[in-house]
Amino acid sequence: VTERTLILIKPDGVKRRYIGEILGRIERKGLDIVALKLETVTRELAGTHYAEHEGKPFFPDLLEFITSGPVVAAVLEGPRAIAAFRQIAGGTDPVEKAVPGSIRADLALDGGQNLVHGSDSVESADREIALWFPELA
Ligand code: CMP
Numbered sequence: 001v002t003e004r005t006l007i008l009i010k011p012d013g014v015k016r017r018y019i020g021e022i023l024g025r026i027e028r029k030g031l032d033i034v035a036l037k038l039e040t041v042t043r044e045l046a047g048t049h050y051a052e053h054e055g056k057p058f059f060p061d062l063l064e065f066i067t068s069g070p071v072v073a074a075v076l077e078g079p080r081a082i083a084a085f086r087q088i089a090g091g092t093d094p095v096e097k098a099v100p101g102s103i104r105a106d107l108a109l110d111g112g113q114n115l116v117h118g119s120d121s122v123e124s125a126d127r128e129i130a131l132w133f134p135e136l137a
Helices: 011-015 019-029 043-049 059-066 081-089 103-107 122-132
Strands: 002-009 032-040 070-079 116-118
Touching (some): 002 019, 002 081, 011 019, 011 059, 019 070, 019 103, 043 059, 043 122, 070 081, 070 122, 081 116
Antiparallel strands (some): 002 116
């Protein structure tokens, strides 16, 4: 089943000059990049994007972090694209959850500053693509 997913290279990934590294891994996996941009996230967009985490203890830090510098936003397309990207990203905690060989296991240490985001379901992919790339929806 062909799917689309919304992914972000978070501010830590841009600052650490991993845009090429991460996009390279996406291309080597075989996913198509169908939309791509560099953007500094507004507080409003960040709050809407992460609405499901509102009220959690890490929410203020998450908003502060995600708005701290430019991010790369992209829409990926391919068979099982949502799970495929989550596989190459690795679990949220780069040490406890991410499998070696994944972006987070190989390149990150922190559960908050973990380099990438990827939609977790078809429903969130639809919602996040509409949010970041309204022209595609
Ligand atoms: P992401 O996939 O972008 O979705 C929610 C984000 O919240 C997650 O990646 C992490 O960056 C962040 N997050 C989740 N759990 C924690 C935590 N315990 N502490 C800090 N940040 C977290």
